[in-house]
Amino acid sequence: MKILIVGSGGREHAIAWKVAQSPKADKIYCAPGNAGIAEVAECVDIKAMEFDKLVAFAKEKEIDLTIVGMDDPLVGGIVDAFEVEGLRVFGPRKNAAILEGSKAFSKDLMKKYNIPTAAYENFTDPEAAIAYLENAKFPIVLKADGLALGKGVLICNSLEEAKAGVREIMEDKKFGSAGNTMVIEEFLTGREVSVLSFVDGNIVKTMASAQDHKRAKDGDEGLNTGGMGNFSPTPFYTPEVEEFCKKYVFQPTVDAMKAEGRPFKGVIFFGLILTPDGPKVLEYNARFGDPEAQVVLPRMKNDIIDVCEACIDGTLDQIDLQFMDDACVCVVLASDGYPVAYEKGFPIQGLDSFKGDDRNFCFHAGTKFNEAGEIVTNGGRVLGITALGKDLKEARANAYKAVDRVSFDNKYYRHDIGHAIDEFKG
Numbered sequence: 001m002k003i004l005i006v007g008s009g010g011r012e013h014a015i016a017w018k019v020a021q022s023p024k025a026d027k028i029y030c031a032p033g034n035a036g037i038a039e040v041a042e043c044v045d046i047k048a049m050e051f052d053k054l055v056a057f058a059k060e061k062e063i064d065l066t067i068v069g070m071d072d073p074l075v076g077g078i079v080d081a082f083e084v085e086g087l088r089v090f091g092p093r094k095n096a097a098i099l100e101g102s103k104a105f106s107k108d109l110m111k112k113y114n115i116p117t118a119a120y121e122n123f124t125d126p127e128a129a130i131a132y133l134e135n136a137k138f139p140i141v142l143k144a145d146g147l148a149l150g151k152g153v154l155i156c157n158s159l160e161e162a163k164a165g166v167r168e169i170m171e172d173k174k175f176g177s178a179g180n181t182m183v184i185e186e187f188l189t190g191r192e193v194s195v196l197s198f199v200d201g202n203i204v205k206t207m208a209s210a211q212d213h214k215r216a217k218d219g220d221e222g223l224n225t226g227g228m229g230n231f232s233p234t235p236f237y238t239p240e241v242e243e244f245c246k247k248y249v250f251q252p253t254v255d256a257m258k259a260e261g262r263p264f265k266g267v268i269f270f271g272l273i274l275t276p277d278g279p280k281v282l283e284y285n286a287r288f289g290d291p292e293a294q295v296v297l298p299r300m301k302n303d304i305i306d307v308c309e310a311c312i313d314g315t316l317d318q319i320d321l322q323f324m325d326d327a328c329v330c331v332v333l334a335s336d337g338y339p340v341a342y343e344k345g346f347p348i349q350g351l352d353s354f355k356g357d358d359r360n361f362c363f364h365a366g367t368k369f370n371e372a373g374e375i376v377t378n379g380g381r382v383l384g385i386t387a388l389g390k391d392l393k394e395a396r397a398n399a400y401k402a403v404d405r406v407s408f409d410n411k412y413y414r415h416d417i418g419h420a421i422d423e424f425k426g
């Protein structure tokens with residue numbers, strides 16, 4: 001089979017790496033890809049939002065299956081663009097990707113179908129939002145409705161902060177049109193857990209759980225980032241939590257989308273928070289997480305092509321989804337200064353040490369080849385150093401050992417990825 005992967009981050013590297021293990025994959029392309037993906041796929045210089053070019057490429061190369069990693073093209077309707085041309089593509093259509101593309105939509109869906117989530121109101125008028133805040137309890141959470149690179153959520157401790165947040169999002173349009181509508185919701189406390197799942201329009205099969213570290217600095221301080229590292233499984237996703245979510249969250253969400261005439265096929269990423277009142281949904285994503293894919297896919301035993309095809313064909317019930325007992329930890333190596341300002345273009349040493357290693361992986365995010373043919377840093381998040389281990393502690397030790405195998409100027413990473421592992425009291 002010929003496979004095309006759309007995207008250019010660590011997540012797409014993990015997907016491409018997993019696809020490359022399938023005996024069914026004869027040729028893999030990735031658009032636009034990065035320097036690491038180039039080891040397992042032929043990178044094609046087409047951007048993820050250039051649907052016409054991607055469709056033309058897929059037709060020309062007779063691509064059998066396209067897997068879309070990123071949120072923007074999914075929310076923008078890439079799956080519809082491929083399907084219209086009779087091309088097979090893994091991911092939700094535009095009318096289903098709205099589950100991630102509009103927080104107001106997803107909140108209304110959860111309310112209508114009694115899926116546990118924070119209490120909220122949606123606003124399209126900044127004055128109405130401010131009037132509502134006058135009587136609100138703090139802290140409170142403001143969310144831009146649309147995609148905002150994971151940065152459209154503000155936790156406000158006072159009325160002043162919240163008013164300024166409304167102005168930023170709705171009037172100054174800090175996140176562009178994503179802020180035309182805003183959700184204001186109750187602040188929840190608890191441990192966060194990510195559960196990725198495959199969905200075929202009718203049924204859902206969950207993958208292993210994971211826990212992300214979103215903040216830039218040790219001790220979960222500093223600004224929110226796309227994710228500085230994570231681990232899988234998370235011990236906080238206990239059998240009781242799983243049982244609850246199966247009953248009240250996972251299948252109910254898939255059923256709700258179907259009932260709304262928006263059947264979902266692809267990956268639903270459930271962003272959960274384990275509150276004192278039980279698990280609640282913080283957010284949905286309509287794709288693999290980044291870096292969740294980097295810790296979940298190395299543990300998956302199935303051929304990813306089989307699973308993607310089953311989602312497309314509505315035959316996921318025939319897939320016995322299985323994960324290794326081994327744990328996996330990913331430590332993101334970033335450019336110092338991320339997520340604000342950072343320099344790029346520094347050569348990276350030590351990458352070859354991962355070649356042929358089947359327990360430690362170096363997934364590339366922001367990397368590229370310079371004119372001299374060297375691999376250089378090309379983004380805020382540069383590499384996801386990922387390791388398996390017989391349990392979480394061993395995987396974490398292995399990941400930090402592997403971190404030392406790579407060097408580049410301005411290399412920055414958190415030293416406490418997986419600290420939650422030690423906090424679990426069973």
Ligand code: AMP
Nearest residue numbers: 118141153185186187188189271282283
């Ligand atoms: P989201 O993009 O909706 O997942 O929000 C990003 C991050 O903001 C989450 O991972 C949480 O850490 C935090 N967050 C979002 N909603 C809430 C909430 N209602 N209460 C507390 N924290 C939240």
Ligand code: GLY
Nearest residue numbers: 226227289290291
């Ligand atoms: N790591 C969080 C996300 O992919 O949205």
